[in-house]
Amino acid sequence: MGMEVQFMFRYVECIDAGSEYCPCYLAEHGECIICSQLKGKEFCDCLNWSGTCIYQEYLWNNEKGKKPRQFVKCRILSKQYIREDVFILKIKVPKSMARILDNIGAYVFLRKNNDDVVFSTPISVAESDPLAGVIKVMIKVNGIKTKAIDECSDFISVKGPYLNGIQGQRFIRDVNNGKMLFLIRGTAGISALMAAKKCIKDNEIDVLIDKGRHEKNFLEDYFSEVGCAVNRLSFLDEKGLSDEGKYKIKEYIKNKQYDVALSAGNDGFHSQIINYINKIDENIKFATVNNSIICCGEGICGSCTLSGISNSSIKSCKQQYNPMELFLKADGSDKICCKKDEECKL
Amino acid sequence: MKVVVIGGGWAGTAAAVEAKKAGADVVVLEKTDLLIGVGNVGGIMRNNGRFTAAEEMIALGGGELFNITDKCSRHVNINFPAHNHASLYDVTKVEPEVRRYLYKIGVDIIFEGRVVDVEKKGSKIEGVYLQDGTFIDGDVFIETTGSTGPMGNCVRYGKGCSMCILRCPSFGPRISISQRAGVEDILGMRGDDSYGAMSGSCKLNKDSLSPEIREKLNKDGVVVLKVPEEDVNMDKLKMKVCQQYALKEFAENVILLDTGHAKLMTSYYPLEKLRKIPGLENARFEDPYSGGKANSIRYLSMAPRDNTMKVIGIDNLFVGGEKAGLFVGHTEAIVTGTLAGLNAVRYGIGLKGAELPVSLAVGDIISYENKAKETKDGLRKRYTFAGAGYFERMKELGLYTADPEAIQKKVELLGLKGFYNQKLV
Numbered sequence: 001m002g003m004e005v006q007f008m009f010r011y012v013e014c015i016d017a018g019s020e021y022c023p024c025y026l027a028e029h030g031e032c033i034i035c036s037q038l039k040g041k042e043f044c045d046c047l048n049w050s051g052t053c054i055y056q057e058y059l060w061n062n063e064k065g066k067k068p069r070q071f072v073k074c075r076i077l078s079k080q081y082i083r084e085d086v087f088i089l090k091i092k093v094p095k096s097m098a099r100i101l102d103n104i105g106a107y108v109f110l111r112k113n114n115d116d117v118v119f120s121t122p123i124s125v126a127e128s129d130p131l132a133g134v135i136k137v138m139i140k141v142n143g144i145k146t147k148a149i150d151e152c153s154d155f156i157s158v159k160g161p162y163l164n165g166i167q168g169q170r171f172i173r174d175v176n177n178g179k180m181l182f183l184i185r186g187t188a189g190i191s192a193l194m195a196a197k198k199c200i201k202d203n204e205i206d207v208l209i210d211k212g213r214h215e216k217n218f219l220e221d222y223f224s225e226v227g228c229a230v231n232r233l234s235f236l237d238e239k240g241l242s243d244e245g246k247y248k249i250k251e252y253i254k255n256k257q258y259d260v261a262l263s264a265g266n267d268g269f270h271s272q273i274i275n276y277i278n279k280i281d282e283n284i285k286f287a288t289v290n291n292s293i294i295c296c297g298e299g300i301c302g303s304c305t306l307s308g309i310s311n312s313s314i315k316s317c318k319q320q321y322n323p324m325e326l327f328l329k330a331d332g333s334d335k336i337c338c339k340k341d342e343e344c345k346l
Numbered sequence: 347m348k349v350v351v352i353g354g355g356w357a358g359t360a361a362a363v364e365a366k367k368a369g370a371d372v373v374v375l376e377k378t379d380l381l382i383g384v385g386n387v388g389g390i391m392r393n394n395g396r397f398t399a400a401e402e403m404i405a406l407g408g409g410e411l412f413n414i415t416d417k418c419s420r421h422v423n424i425n426f427p428a429h430n431h432a433s434l435y436d437v438t439k440v441e442p443e444v445r446r447y448l449y450k451i452g453v454d455i456i457f458e459g460r461v462v463d464v465e466k467k468g469s470k471i472e473g474v475y476l477q478d479g480t481f482i483d484g485d486v487f488i489e490t491t492g493s494t495g496p497m498g499n500c501v502r503y504g505k506g507c508s509m510c511i512l513r514c515p516s517f518g519p520r521i522s523i524s525q526r527a528g529v530e531d532i533l534g535m536r537g538d539d540s541y542g543a544m545s546g547s548c549k550l551n552k553d554s555l556s557p558e559i560r561e562k563l564n565k566d567g568v569v570v571l572k573v574p575e576e577d578v579n580m581d582k583l584k585m586k587v588c589q590q591y592a593l594k595e596f597a598e599n600v601i602l603l604d605t606g607h608a609k610l611m612t613s614y615y616p617l618e619k620l621r622k623i624p625g626l627e628n629a630r631f632e633d634p635y636s637g638g639k640a641n642s643i644r645y646l647s648m649a650p651r652d653n654t655m656k657v658i659g660i661d662n663l664f665v666g667g668e669k670a671g672l673f674v675g676h677t678e679a680i681v682t683g684t685l686a687g688l689n690a691v692r693y694g695i696g697l698k699g700a701e702l703p704v705s706l707a708v709g710d711i712i713s714y715e716n717k718a719k720e721t722k723d724g725l726r727k728r729y730t731f732a733g734a735g736y737f738e739r740m741k742e743l744g745l746y747t748a749d750p751e752a753i754q755k756k757v758e759l760l761g762l763k764g765f766y767n768q769k770l771v
Contacts, residue, residue: 037498037502043531046519051515052515055497
């Protein structure tokens with residue numbers, strides 16, 4: 001485990017590196033995550049080669065970053081409430097955007113037209129149809145930003161595409177003809193829908209879903225429709241993982257050799273799940289829904305900053321890390337602080 | 347005892363062969379899908395002092411790779427401006443021979459295995475990480491990753507990526523293991539005080555040359571063509587790595603050598619200008635693919651070392667080839683790589699590293715280069731048995747000879763016969 005845990009912080013990975021949005025503002029200002037020559041150095045020290053030379057791209061682009069993602073006014077094709085506080089929007093977006101959003105971890109910023117940019121809220125994309133140029137998002141109203149979006153009827157401003165909605169993505173992508181365990185609690189499960197759709201083709205997916213305070217979690221049907229085996233339970237109690245939660249998880253893991261577990265909940269949930277599962281089977285890798293506060297998606301505002309080992313810091317809106325490094329406790333001494341201690345029940 | 351060789355070029359393969367002979371388990375980690383690196387587009391052996399060096403190595407018992415290049419030679423004992431008794435090997439034949447030999451003697455090779463990081467404990471390397479996260483542990487490490495590129499460096503210090511045989515866009519960039527392990531790289535310089543130097547030759551596709559030139563190349567191995575007066579450019583000589591070929595003759599003439607490709611002894615040559623030369627009207631580049639524009643930049647990444655090839659500051663890391671200094675050439679890579687291979691195993695079993703005596707050219711170049719690069723002036727020079735300043739030194743010190751028997755005797759008298767044939771483990 002020792003070597004593995006070091007991995008992500010050793011290898012810095014930027015979700016946008018090598019894409020059409022690379023090099024970005026960060027490179028332009030000497031703050032590139034990947035390229036040493038665009039981080040103030042004068043020699044190559046490529047840690048995580050993304051397949052293309054970012055420095056070369058930068059020079060070819062007249063020493064400027066590429067045109068950044070901007071808000072576009074998009075038509076809302078339909079709006080449907082599936083619970084009094086949860087609604088689905090189908091939005092017509094440019095096909096090129098829909099193409100990239102048809103991927104694990106996809107999210108967009110949504111904002112009511114004419115609202116100040118501070119109202120931009122990152123929302124996971126549940127489904128994307130690149131041929132039609134239509135995306136489907138599910139939104140739970142629980143605050144000022146989502147209330148504003150609820151007021152949209154014909155049009156909405158969309159900024160995207162962004163892909164860092166799931167951390168530890170590579171662990172899901174690397175599995176072929178394998179077995180995955182999804183643990184869902186709350187609306188974070190929306191972010192797991194795309195992963196289920198993409199992975200079910202070649203893999204077996206078991207979903208353990210928390211019914212929450214309602215009769216059942218509204219996401220259950222979506223998971224079973226794509227082919228996942230869904231089971232309902234109550235994960236947590238006041239102390240942490242409930243007995244039912246622990247029992248069910250252990251039972252599942254003992255019965256199957258899972259390659260990866262995707263945790264879809266808040267950070268406290270991630271911590272519970274990862275620490276518990278790792279004790280049962282240390283070979284299982286983890287992916288988590290990214291709960292960082294994301295305001296710009298470009299690594300500039302700093303809202304999403306996480307502190308890592310030896311004072312390194314991570315822009316979690318752009319950087320991929322290994323969730324084990326963030327959430328796994330080894331004697332509590334090297335637990336990495338995600339600045340949200342109050343959510344962690346362990 | 348496990349020896350890990352990082353970089354499967356001429357220096358790395360030489361180190362691997364020697365370490366295997368000495369009895370260690372050896373694995374070579376090679377970034378691309380071919381061994382011998384730039385050796386795949388090289389081919390010049392035994393010219394001037396390299397003849398001496400090759401024979402010394404054979405007499406010392408480290409001649410396996412020289413036997414292969416000799417066997418694969420298209421031309422032997424030819425002369426071209428300022429160079430005598432050269433052998434030109436066939437670049438299309440050598441690599442598979444070397445690969446088969448390494449497999450035959452039991453060396454493990456991991457292709458497309460690019461090392462990206464190092465795990466250290468104190469001043470010892472415990473292992474290295476490949477780009478896919480695989481951890482390779484070992485007792486001793488030999489870094490023979492060369493000093494070329496990667497892309498961003500060729501962009502900053504050269505004329506951009508020329509799509510050379512090292513194929514960074516396909517296989518990823520070279521990283522400096524020694525630097526990653528905490529020892530700062532030394533950078534070579536060139537005349538105008540900028541860093542690095544450009545690789546000194548490119549290759550033309552033989553089929554794109556006129557039948558007359560092709561025939562002459564096949565027959566004689568050398569073709570010398572005049573550069574139109576308006577295009578003679580002396581300045582380009584200052585840029586190149588290969589000072590032994592940075593002579594007036596090479597600026598006023600286009601010198602082609604037959605290595606299977608038509609090796610053009612200049613860093614690069616704008617295609618429009620090249621095609622003005624009779625016989626080259628249809629010429630195109632074989633290597634680097636963009637040889638009309640640029641060539642790769644070298645010497646940006648040398649590790650400080652002692653004369654046993656051990657890196658200063660790390661207990662169990664040895665270097666060879668361009669990683670070990672401002673050396674030019676396959677011969678020089680094999681010479682330094684072989685010594686690194688032997689001393690890696692010696693270190694592994696607790697023996698002190700061995701130095702070659704300076705009464706042999708192969709020993710003298712190692713200590714001479716190390717001392718010379720302490721000065722800025724020395725950093726601007728290159729060290730090769732084939733020419734530049736070092737060949738002159740060889741002649742002055744009486745080290746140069748093209749007499750194999752005399753060399754055999756000399757090595758025997760020094761008590762070094764079989765020096766590279768000892769089984770230590």
